[in-house]
Amino acid sequence: MIISRIIKPESAVYKTLSTFSEKLDRFMKLKPLSWFAVWIMMTSGTSAQQQSLDRYTYWDMSIAGVGLMTLLIVTIVMVIIFMKEKLSFVSKDLNPAFILKHTIIGLVLFMTGWGWLSWINGNFLISVKSFIPYLLTHLSVLFIYQIDLDSIPEKGYQPGKSLIGISFLLSFVSILIGFAFDDPVISTIAAVIAPFYLIAIVFPEHKRHIERARIYPVFIAAMFVSVRLPWLLFPLAILFFGLRTYHYFRYNIVFPTFAVDHD
Numbered sequence: 001m002i003i004s005r006i007i008k009p010e011s012a013v014y015k016t017l018s019t020f021s022e023k024l025d026r027f028m029k030l031k032p033l034s035w036f037a038v039w040i041m042m043t044s045g046t047s048a049q050q051q052s053l054d055r056y057t058y059w060d061m062s063i064a065g066v067g068l069m070t071l072l073i074v075t076i077v078m079v080i081i082f083m084k085e086k087l088s089f090v091s092k093d094l095n096p097a098f099i100l101k102h103t104i105i106g107l108v109l110f111m112t113g114w115g116w117l118s119w120i121n122g123n124f125l126i127s128v129k130s131f132i133p134y135l136l137t138h139l140s141v142l143f144i145y146q147i148d149l150d151s152i153p154e155k156g157y158q159p160g161k162s163l164i165g166i167s168f169l170l171s172f173v174s175i176l177i178g179f180a181f182d183d184p185v186i187s188t189i190a191a192v193i194a195p196f197y198l199i200a201i202v203f204p205e206h207k208r209h210i211e212r213a214r215i216y217p218v219f220i221a222a223m224f225v226s227v228r229l230p231w232l233l234f235p236l237a238i239l240f241f242g243l244r245t246y247h248y249f250r251y252n253i254v255f256p257t258f259a260v261d262h263d
Contacts, residue, residue, distance in 0.1 A: 001244060001254045009252050021249040031082045032239060034089060037237065038078045039071060040221050041106050041138060043112025047228045048130040049184050057228060058223045064231035069233060074112060094146050107131055107200055133177040133186045137193065141217045142168035147210055168197035193217040208260045215258055
């Protein structure tokens with residue numbers, strides 16, 4: 001992180017900014033880390049809708065204004081849901097109700113990105129069919145987040161291996177469905193994500209493989225959706241680097257991060 005090299009923790013500037021960062025604690029109560037998943041699922045619907053019209057549509061900025069405005073409205077609604085604790089990404093008891101809730105919320109977000117008027121006017125079945133591989137990929141990542149990393153020793157683990165296997169199968173099926181639906185975005189996302197699960201299964205010596213299986217799929221999905229919708233990169237970058245800056249000045253850590261280091 002460049003700013004950590006410029007402004008050291010022992011400097012007066014750092015102490016000033018650290019004091020200021022405390023005022024942002026209220027913002028963190030809005031659970032901005034969860035926004036990444038919300039944005040990806042919503043824009044996945046937009047990407048899939050464009051795919052249904054023209055498979056070769058890429059790097060399209062034509063709907064940036066409408067897309068960003070919809071993203072803002074969806075974020076506000078989801079923040080209210082998060083704050084009322086109606087939805088979370090971690091469950092102490094992984095049960096059908098938890099999965100169903102994520103399926104319904106995911107479908108609503110996907111349909112919002114697809115365009116409500118579009119599917120009301122006759123694209124309902126097409127949009128639901130297109131949602132299936134995205135749902136499977138979403139669930140594959142969701143299941144990985146149910147593994148308690150604190151319960152896993154650094155070398156050799158047992159908890160969560162079944163969930164990793166399920167996540168791999170879900171991503172593999174998503175690849176096949178993506179190919180069948182001729183959707184290069186979701187098939188590529190799932191194909192790139194799947195090896196992270198496979199490595200965690202084949203080489204269980206280090207829990208860092210599970211950590212990578214949690215971190216990188218979110219980034220991968222965001223980047224491949226952005227290939228079609230480049231305007232998504234702007235809010236993603238603002239949120240990502242904003243959170244990194246906050247955590248550095250508030251707690252002297254670099255987070256979120258793609259680094260997985262264990263001494």
